[in-house]
Amino acid sequence: MIRNPDKAIALFRSINASYGVYACLGNHDGGRTLNQMINFLEESNIKLLNDEYVIIDERFALFGRLDANPIGGFGELQRRDISETIAELGVSMPVIVMEHNPAHIKEYGSETDLILAGHTHRGQMFPGLLVTRAMYAVDYGHYQKDTNSPHVIVTSGVSTWRPPMRIGTNNEIAVIKIR
Numbered sequence: 001m002i003r004n005p006d007k008a009i010a011l012f013r014s015i016n017a018s019y020g021v022y023a024c025l026g027n028h029d030g031g032r033t034l035n036q037m038i039n040f041l042e043e044s045n046i047k048l049l050n051d052e053y054v055i056i057d058e059r060f061a062l063f064g065r066l067d068a069n070p071i072g073g074f075g076e077l078q079r080r081d082i083s084e085t086i087a088e089l090g091v092s093m094p095v096i097v098m099e100h101n102p103a104h105i106k107e108y109g110s111e112t113d114l115i116l117a118g119h120t121h122r123g124q125m126f127p128g129l130l131v132t133r134a135m136y137a138v139d140y141g142h143y144q145k146d147t148n149s150p151h152v153i154v155t156s157g158v159s160t161w162r163p164p165m166r167i168g169t170n171n172e173i174a175v176i177k178i179r
Contacts (some may be wrong), residue, residue: 023064025100058093067079096115108149115153
């Protein structure tokens with residue numbers, strides 16, 4: 001729930017991004033408030049990628065994945081096999097994937113260059129970060145299994161999940177420069 005959606009919409013609309021602002025849905029975005037979330041993102045000038053991609057400046061493909069385990073479901077929206085979606089692309093260029101939950105990084109191989117994830121909140125509160133560290137190959141920061149695997153960056157995000165507080169972790173917006 002967003003306490004002041006009009007203020008948030010104005011803030012998001014003020015982002016000056018040459019190639020647009022993009023998002024993918026997470027596990028808490030489904031269910032009875034799914035349409036509200038979709039409308040909020042549209043009003044905010046944020047392009048929602050639901051298991052689809054966009055080509056950015058003819059330089060790379062950006063994929064937005066639907067979360068694999070949405071609470072309440074995504075209605076008609078269905079998560080697709082990523083290899084089918086990448087095969088549709090049919091061109092050779094770097095591939096960046098927005099995948100909400102880093103538990104799914106094992107689905108990607110050398111056809112993917114970078115995966116951006118969140119979901120873990122970096123444990124949100126101590127000792128939660130010990131739990132997320134044990135559950136995920138990477139629960140925070142940069143990871144690459146081997147040289148044939150994609151780079152993965154997991155942020156702690158800007159929000160919380162019950163209770164609305166953090167202890168031992170920080171809210172963050174990551175700035176990633178791609179060259």
